[in-house]
Amino acid sequence: MVLLGLTVACGAPSGPTPPPAAALRVTTWNVQTGAHDPDEWAPVVADLRPDVLALQEVCTRDAEGLAELLRRDHGLEYAVVRGPIRPPSPAEANAPVNAALGPACDTGPNDVLYGVAVLSRLPVGPPRIVTFPPDRRDEQRGYLSVDVTTPAGPVAVLNSHIGLDGVQSDQIRRLADGAARPGPTVVLGDLNVDPTDPDLAPLRDGFAEVDPSGEVPTTDRGKIDYIFLRGLVAAGPPQSPEVTASDHRPLVADVRVGP
Structure with missing residues (x-):
C-alpha cells in the first residue's frame, strides 16, 4: 500500500522522524522570504525529505534556487511549480498594499513573482492559480492547485x-470549494486562523486533519498552518520541528491512501 506523508517534528533533539517505508511525504512551510533565503531552507528540507513541499511567502526564483541547492548539495531532485499570486488588474497591482509584492522579489508591480510554490519529487501536472477577491487592506491572496502523480494514482x-483582518471566512470557503473534486486531495498552507476558529468549518466538513486536536504549534503564537486530507489517512502523528530559517515551523505528516 502506498503512503502519502507529511513530516512534522515537535522539536525533539534527535531530529524529525524518518518516513515509513514506501511512504510519500508532504510538507507545508511558510518560509518568510526576505528575512530568510534558500541557503537556510535547504538543510531543513533535506532533513525532512518531503516528496511534496508546499511553500508560502516565497519568491518563485527562490523556490527555483531552493530546488537547485537540494539537487547540488543533497542529491534530491525536485520539480518546481510556480504559483505567483498576481494582482488581477493593473489598478490593484499598483495599489500600495500590492505594489510592494513586486519589489519583494525585485520585480515591478505588474510582474509579480511572489506568492506560493510547490516542489515535487513526483511527476506533476500544469498549475492552476486562483486569486481571491482583492482586499484593499491586504496583499492579493489566492491558491495554487496541481495534480501530483503517485504510485497509487x-x-x-x-x-x-490565507489573508488577515476578517477575510479568512470567505477565503477559506473559496479554498474549500476549489478542493471539492473527486479523488484523493490534500489542502495545506498558512490559513492564519487558530484551531478553535469557526472559519475552518468549510474544510473540516469535507476533510480530515492530520492534527485534529490542534496540539502541534507551527509558530511561537501557536498553530496557524494546516494539512487537510480527503481520500488519504494519516499513518502517524504529525510533527513540527523547531527551525531558525523562518518564523513558521514546517508541518509534516505521513499518510496512506485510503477512505
Missing part, C-alpha cells in the same frame, strides 16, 4: 496563504 494538492 493522482493526488490533487492545493496550497494557499
